[in-house]
Amino acid sequence: MSRIPFGRHLLAANRALVMGILNVTPDSFSDGGKFAALDYALSHAEQMIRDGADIIDVGGESTRPGAPLVPAEEELRRVLPVLYALRECGTPVSLDTYKPALMKEAVLAGVDMINDINAFRAPGAIEAVRDSDCALCIMHMLDKPATMQDKPAYDDVVLEVTAFLRERIDTLAAAGIDRRRLWIDPGFGFGKTVEHNYALLKAGRRMVDELGVPLLAGVSRKSMIGAVTGKPVEGRLAGSIGGALAAVANGARIVRVHDVGETVDALKVWHAATGN
Numbered sequence: 001m002s003r004i005p006f007g008r009h010l011l012a013a014n015r016a017l018v019m020g021i022l023n024v025t026p027d028s029f030s031d032g033g034k035f036a037a038l039d040y041a042l043s044h045a046e047q048m049i050r051d052g053a054d055i056i057d058v059g060g061e062s063t064r065p066g067a068p069l070v071p072a073e074e075e076l077r078r079v080l081p082v083l084y085a086l087r088e089c090g091t092p093v094s095l096d097t098y099k100p101a102l103m104k105e106a107v108l109a110g111v112d113m114i115n116d117i118n119a120f121r122a123p124g125a126i127e128a129v130r131d132s133d134c135a136l137c138i139m140h141m142l143d144k145p146a147t148m149q150d151k152p153a154y155d156d157v158v159l160e161v162t163a164f165l166r167e168r169i170d171t172l173a174a175a176g177i178d179r180r181r182l183w184i185d186p187g188f189g190f191g192k193t194v195e196h197n198y199a200l201l202k203a204g205r206r207m208v209d210e211l212g213v214p215l216l217a218g219v220s221r222k223s224m225i226g227a228v229t230g231k232p233v234e235g236r237l238a239g240s241i242g243g244a245l246a247a248v249a250n251g252a253r254i255v256r257v258h259d260v261g262e263t264v265d266a267l268k269v270w271h272a273a274t275g276n
């Protein structure tokens with residue numbers, strides 16, 4: 001069976017893969033402190049692995065519009081113990097960060113992917129990952145998290161996002177990074193209206209064909225799901241599964257989700273029924 005290189009691991013190439021979201025933001029642990037946050041994060045990771053996650057995506061800073069920015073030292077204190085604890089868990093681990101200092105430490109900790117919502121545009125980001133073999137997710141974001149949802153506008157969202165991703169692929173390749181390490185992501189919700197998000201979801205296959213890089217998609221619980229279902233964030237499970245299946249039908253190889261077990265089941269039925 002053919003396999004996709006992914007850091008220290010090889011991933012199945014005959015089906016879509018599920019990336020489980022692991023938030024390590026101790027906002028709700030002000031009483032229990034950092035050990036409670038670590039404990040909770042690790043049991044959540046274990047649960048997602050039991051549920052069939054192919055990858056765990058660890059994040060120490062919320063990217064919601066208006067969420068507080070976290071200094072690198074604090075983000076490092078949150079995520080590094082988790083990365084080391086998951087190092088030999090057998091499941092590939094990704095780190096969601098745009099900070100080069102975090103990228104360097106994560107590479108030393110043996111992380112399998114750096115998932116950068118800023119597409120390695122920070123000074124020093126490319127250098128931080130160049131001499132490793134971890135996978136790299138290049139995501140499109142218009143502007144920055146604090147202001148990205150203030151009237152996002154494009155002449156042609158698919159053309160513009162594709163052009164952005166092409167420029168980032170070429171820049172990383174010119175810096176000596178093997179293209180086989182790269183993943184693209186249109187960045188659902190990152191400076192996009194509902195219409196922009198669905199135009200990008202429909203265009204997934206076209207972007208993969210044009211750029212020759214596999215696609216990662218994250219729609220789980222996002223406002224684009226709420227916009228069509230009318231449901232608040234805690235009621236978006238079924239809508240999110242619909243979105244994940246649509247992303248896979250449109251060419252995504254990895255779906256980034258909160259609800260791992262449910263998405264794994266949906267994709268099993270999807271693959272059984274479509275033979276894809």
Ligand code: 8Y7
Nearest residue numbers: 063096115137139185187188218
């Ligand atoms: C995405 C992401 C978030 C996404 C990639 C949320 C960190 C917002 N969304 N990374 N991160 N793609 N690659 O709702 O869509 O999960 S944070």
